[in-house]
Amino acid sequence: MEAIKIDNITLEYKSNNNSIVRAVDNVSLTVNEGEFIALVGHNGSGKSTLAKLLNGLLIPRLGDVKIYGTSTRDKAKIFEIRKNIGMVFQNPDNQMIASIVEDDIAFGPENLGIERNEIIRRVDWALEKVGMSEHRKSTPFKMSGGQKQRLAIAGILAIKPSIIVFDESTAMLDPEGRREVLAVAHELNKNENITVILITHYMDEAVNADRVVVMNRGKIVSDGTPSEVFAHKDLLESLHLTLPLPTSIAHNLGRLGIPISSDILTEEQLEEELCKVLK
Amino acid sequence: MRDIAFGQYYPTGSPIHRLDPRAKLVFSLLYMVFIFFAKSYVAYLAIFTFIVGVTLISKVPFRALLKSVKIILVLLIFTGLLNLFMYRDGNILGEWWIFRITDKGVDFSIKIMLRLSFLIVGTSMLTFTTTPTEMTDGIEWLLNPLKYIKIPVHDIALTMSIALRFIPSLMEETDKIIMAQKARGAAFDTGKLHERAKSLIPILIPLFVSALRRADELADALDARCYNATPHRTKMKKLAFSYRDAIAFLILASLICFIMVDAYYFTQFVPVGHIASGLDYYVFSWISGLIA
Amino acid sequence: MQGIEIKNLTYTYSQKTPYEKKALDNVSLKINEGDFVGIIGHTGSGKSTLIQHINGLIKPQSGSISVMDINLNQKKPKPDLKRLRTEVGMVFQYPEHQLFDDTVEKDIGFGPKNLKLSTEEIKQRVQDSMELVGLDYNDFKDRSPFDLSGGQKRRVAIAGVIAMRPKILILDEPTAGLDPEGKEHILTLISKLKNDVSPTVIVISHDIDEITRFATRLIVFNNTKIAFDIPMAELFKHEDELVSMGLAVPMAVRLANSLKKKGIALKGNIITPQDLNASVEAYYNNKFNNSESNVLIDTATSAEVRS
Known part of the structure; x- marks a missing residue:
């Protein structure tokens, strides 16, 4: 089933020196329900603009974005869309509305006018899903970035969306926080069948995705499985995107004349391959 | 990172924290209004005792409260001095250029400084013991009637x-x-x-x-x-209101009664022209009796 | 003394409140002139508190600290913080958040202006600093810092610090939040600054793979204390300790150590991916093709790959 259908969309914005920049340039993309997609590209490639086009925070000038068949142009149904597609942003501090964890997570369902007992059930469930149940009554002010970001995810989960977009949600976190957030994203995708779009500029976060979509200058330049996409080393380098470290080590060893497979994504694969070659 | 700041929630889980936020808001408003009715030092002492009691129960350290007074210290001193030098009534204690210090001026400026301090301590007590969400809920409830005029x-x-x-x-x-x-x-x-x-x-x-x-x-x-x-x-x-709110209300109501009785009942027995007001006159007479 | 000397430093935030938190516990440390130090540790492990001490931004509660010839414990006369801050340059996390002036030139000139330098000297320093961070003076001097890209903003902010010509440069998470290209720029820049501006450099980072690329000494903070302080080349000996503290281990170290357990002992101190590549190459050639001509060709390619 098609969760998201993006059909030839284009959107420009005016930059500070008054020139027109085409942030998203005639992009089409279909995302199926249950997919885990990594959307990568360097800053200014248009990936974050694309994210905001998905839940109607921005509306394309040309073309159409449809979430489960509903166009984001349909103003009357905008909340239908936002209920379906949740968004987690970059800075966890600026997504927190209330000072107490449970109050903050209840904010979304409260806005939707959901009945009180159901809200409590959802808050319980969302906190459990992100592994923060014991912090229910605490204040997020002194928590680590990873914990705060998991709370932001819980706040979105309480809306019960079918799709979650992570808009560079790992960019401000330390490695531990990044791992936590990624683990939650994969867990939700696997066990709750939530469609995930992970926007990032860390290529190593893309290795476990079902599909990697690379953007540059507002266009999609590559779209395929991680191995397919990372095989185009030169293309990625020309876009200033660095390969995941294991992949890049394997590529370099290959250039040194060592017969090693270039189709390597993770450290485990690299280790196995090195054992094979050196034994 | 800073020490506790004005307006920041200070969690201790005390009975004060657990009061209904609507009750706390109403109590704070009553408190703020009625400290302006206090006339005598005896009444000020009662307010002081009240606020010390509330602070002890709330387990918020006095240091935190003093800090909120420190924020308005400049305002406090300025208001105090202005009233001290500009008050015209009463017996003149000293005079220089346009400045004149009178006994009533001294009395008045001390009281205004006390009032302002009590005011800020009371407000910070509210924010120290109420989470912003509770505050929102409370304010929303208080303002609820305004919904009908589309606010x-x-x-x-x-x-x-x-x-x-x-x-x-x-x-x-x-x-x-x-x-x-x-x-x-x-x-x-x-x-x-x-x-x-x-x-x-x-x-x-x-x-x-x-x-x-x-x-x-x-x-x-x-x-x-x-x-x-x-x-x-x-x-x-x-x-949900609970018995705690009722007890808190009774305590506050007694303070208010005391202030009002002092200001309007006992003041009528003070001789005209005497500087003391309310129960201060009795304390004053008692002390002068002791000295004599 | 040209370096930094810290003895038994202890610091607690928000003392005697429910928010009380120990940040540093009896930390002693000596950093010499010319050191290139990498500091890692979790958020709240004490590393940020330590560097704020070095710049006199927080006063020592107990323990002593002196930076070059400035004793920060001295009561009378008070330590000369103004001079301290010209000697120690500090690039905070997200330094672009401190930009405020309407042109790049004025913003970078803010520090030198505070030093009451002459107009010509200020201009010279702005020009030099911009050149160092790779921003063309004529192109950028009149632009508003707020109109630049994220990576450019950060370079302007760093230029603003090095315009003070500090002898010790401290950078806190210098690459946080940047995309790979921006990161690469900053990492290259740091090594350049060490050579051209500040002989002593201290970098705090979460990313150990990043730190191994330049630092020659590694200090690991754990739970308000220094867990260990070693030459970078010895890092491979400490994998288990890092893991037990929940800190990341460089991938090359991890790979080399687990290959060793499987009977493949690569030679040399392997810390970076480049080390790994070279050792794997040597191991492979040693084992499978001993013909001299082959080795020669491979060394040529490997030099190219490494560069």
Whole structure:
């Protein structure tokens, strides 16, 4: 089933020196329900603009974005869309509305006018899903970035969306926080069948995705499985995107004349391959 | 990072924290209004005892409260001095140029300083013991009648609670910016007044930029969480009055009664022209009796 | 003394409140002139508090600290913080958040202006600093810092610090939040600054793979204390300790150590991916093709790959 259908969309914005920049340039993309997609590209490639086009925070000038068949142009149904597609942003501090964890997570369902007992059930469930149940009554002010970001995810989960977009949600976190957030994203995708779009500029976060979509200058330049996409080393380098470290080590060893497979994504694969070659 | 700041929730889980926020808001309003009726030092002593008692129960350290008084210290001294020198009535104790100090002036300026201090301590007690969310719920409830004249009560209440919620973040941000500019050799505490004012620019502009950026991101986050999706917003937490609120009300009511009786009943027995008011006159007579 | 000397430093935030938190516990440390130090540790492990001490931004509660010839414990006369801050340059996390002036030139000139330098000297320093961070003076001097890209803003902010010509440069998470290209720029820049501006450099980072690329000494903070302080080349000996503290281990170290357990002992101190590549290459050639001509060709390619 098609969760998201993006059909030839284009959107420009005016930059500070008054020139027109085409942030998203005639992009089409279909995302199926249950997919885990990594959307990568360097800053200014248009990936974050694309994210905001998905839940109607921005509306394309040309073309159409449809979430489960509903166009984001349909103003009357905008909340239908936002209920379906949740968004987690970059800075966890600026997504927190209330000072107490449970109050903050209840904010979304409260806005939707959901009945009180159901809200409590959802808050319980969302906190459990992100592994923060014991912090229910605490204040997020002194928590680590990873914990705060998991709370932001819980706040979105309480809306019960079918799709979650992570808009560079790992960019401000330390490695531990990044791992936590990624683990939650994969867990939700696997066990709750939530469609995930992970926007990032860390290529190593893309290795476990079902599909990697690379953007540059507002266009999609590559779209395929991680191995397919990372095989185009030169293309990625020309876009200033660095390969995941294991992949890049394997590529370099290959250039040194060592017969090693270039189709390597993770450290485990690299280790196995090195054992094979050196034994 | 800073020590506890004015307007920040201070969790201790005390009975004061557990009062219904609506009750606490109403109590605070009553308290603020009625301290202005207090006439005698005896009444001020009663208020002082009351606030010390509340603080002890709340387990908020006195240091935190004193800090909130420190914030308005300049205002306090200014108001005190202005009244001290400008009060015209009463027996003149000393006079110089346009300044005149009278016994009534001294009396009045001490009382006004006490009143202001009690006011700020009371308000900070409210914010120390009430979470911003509770505050929003309470204010929304109080303003509820305004909904019928199409005033967006929830928006107002939410705006207030977000403002409170961002105070610690912005304080931390200010600290960071100050450190960064200090590290570039900026001095904020030396030089003439206009130089000092100018030295604030490298702090205020980044702070302003950051606040705008936060506001922008927050707006997106509110939208993403379906803010304004339905006019029939629900609430997870139900507010409920309990016996605690009743006890608290009785205590506050006794204080108010005491203030009013002192100000309007006992004051009529004070001889005309005597400086003392209310029960102070009896204390005064008693002490002069002892001396005689 | 040209370096930094810290003895038994202890610091607690928000003393005697429910928010009380120990940040540094009896930390002693000596950093010499010319050191290139990398500091890692979790958020709240004490590393940020330590560097704020070095710049006199927080006063020592107990323990002593002196930076070059400035004793920060001295009561009378008070330590000369102004001079301290010209000697120690500090690039905070997200330094672009401190930009405030309407042109790049004025913003970078803020520090030198505070030093009351002459107009010509200020201009010279701004020009030099911009050149160092790779921003063309004529192109950028009149632009508003707020109109630049994220990576450019950060370089302007760093230029603002090095315009003070500090002898010790401290950078806190210098690459946080940047995309790979921006990161690469900053990492190259740091090594350049060490050579051209500040002989002593201290970098705090979460990313150990990043730190191994330049630092020659590694200090690991754990739970308000220094867990260990070693030459970078010895890092491979400490994998288990890092893991037990929940800190990341460089991938090359991890790979080399687990290959060793499987009977493949690569030679040399393997810390970076480049080390790994070279050792794997040597191991492979040693084992499978001993013909001299082959080795020669491979060394040529390997030099190219390494560069």
